[in-house]
Amino acid sequence: MAFIEVSNMKKSYGSLDVLKQISFDVNKNDVVAVIGPSGSGKSTMLRSLVHLEEVNGGSIRVADDYLVKDGVYSRPQEIKQITLRMGMVFQHFNLFPHLTVKENLELAPRLLKKESAAEIKNRSTDLLAKVGLLDRANAYPANLSGGQKQRVAIARALMMNPEIMLFDEPTSALDPELTGEVLQVMKHLAQEHMTMIVVTHEMGFAKEVANRVMFMDNGEIIESGHPTELFNNPQFDRTKAFLNRQ
Numbered sequence: 355m356a357f358i359e360v361s362n363m364k365k366s367y368g369s370l371d372v373l374k375q376i377s378f379d380v381n382k383n384d385v386v387a388v389i390g391p392s393g394s395g396k397s398t399m400l401r402s403l404v405h406l407e408e409v410n411g412g413s414i415r416v417a418d419d420y421l422v423k424d425g426v427y428s429r430p431q432e433i434k435q436i437t438l439r440m441g442m443v444f445q446h447f448n449l450f451p452h453l454t455v456k457e458n459l460e461l462a463p464r465l466l467k468k469e470s471a472a473e474i475k476n477r478s479t480d481l482l483a484k485v486g487l488l489d490r491a492n493a494y495p496a497n498l499s500g501g502q503k504q505r506v507a508i509a510r511a512l513m514m515n516p517e518i519m520l521f522d523e524p525t526s527a528l529d530p531e532l533t534g535e536v537l538q539v540m541k542h543l544a545q546e547h548m549t550m551i552v553v554t555h556e557m558g559f560a561k562e563v564a565n566r567v568m569f570m571d572n573g574e575i576i577e578s579g580h581p582t583e584l585f586n587n588p589q590f591d592r593t594k595a596f597l598n599r600q
């Protein structure tokens with residue numbers, strides 16, 4: 355059984371159909387790269403999975419539980435449990451500016467009150483080491499580079515022990531020389547078999563790290579396949595046209 359199953363997911367803003375009944379599966383250990391032109395619905399798709407947007411129809415199943423089934427949402431407590439299984443990283447980091455790096459990592463687990471302060475602290479230390487920022491634990495976000503901020507954001511999402519990580523253009527706000535360090539952290543996560551959905555313009559990353567590429571255009575999934583297939587032998591004119599522009 356797929357870990358995430360999306361079927362006929364539909365989202366509109368007024369008369370604008372942003373997601374037109376899209377369906378896809380994500381298996382455990384998949385790294386799915388989502389590509390497509392601006393406005394094609396990539397962010398809306400990702401945000402819907404973590405309930406930052408409410409869809410207008412269709413189903414989203416995560417493991418054994420439905421976030422929404424045939425357009426009907428589960429109860430708030432169930433929704434919370436489901437979304438806690440997913441970590442999200444945004445283009446603009448969304449760190450809390452008034453908290454240090456370490457406090458950014460520890461806030462959500464502390465609020466959840468399921469672990470001791472010592473357990474939380476141990477994990478934040480481990481994760482900061484993992485993203486290469488242990489020496490910046492007491493810094494404030496304003497004093498970090500963009501690449502460092504994004505690595506903090508990744509570590510913060512990992513603090514909740516997510517089973518899947520969702521990335522929405524994690525390197526698009528970065529100067530080119532800073533994208534590599536963030537992609538490297540993501541590549542390591544993939545090598546550790548983290549399940550990931552990555553909306554990205556980084557075709558090199560998609561080719562190298564993803565096991566599936568999904569091309570979206572105008573609210574639809576036009577095609578999806580292994581990176582070598584999709585990049586070397588796209589089946590649809592819209593995919594060819596998009597790839598030629600990259």
Ligand SMILES: Nc1ncnc2c1ncn2[C@@H]1O[C@H](COP(=O)(O)OP(=O)(O)OP(=O)(O)O)[C@@H](O)[C@H]1O
Nearest residue numbers: 367370372390391392393394395396397398399523
């Ligand atoms: N809150 C909103 N209200 C109205 N329209 C919206 C809203 N959010 C997104 N849209 C519209 O939905 C469509 C899809 O937007 P979305 O942000 O999902 O695209 P995207 O593929 O992520 O684009 P980009 O590559 O620029 O990030 C766009 O036409 C956008 O203008």
Ligand SMILES: [Mg+2]
Nearest residue numbers: 396397398522
């Ligand atoms: Mg977007």
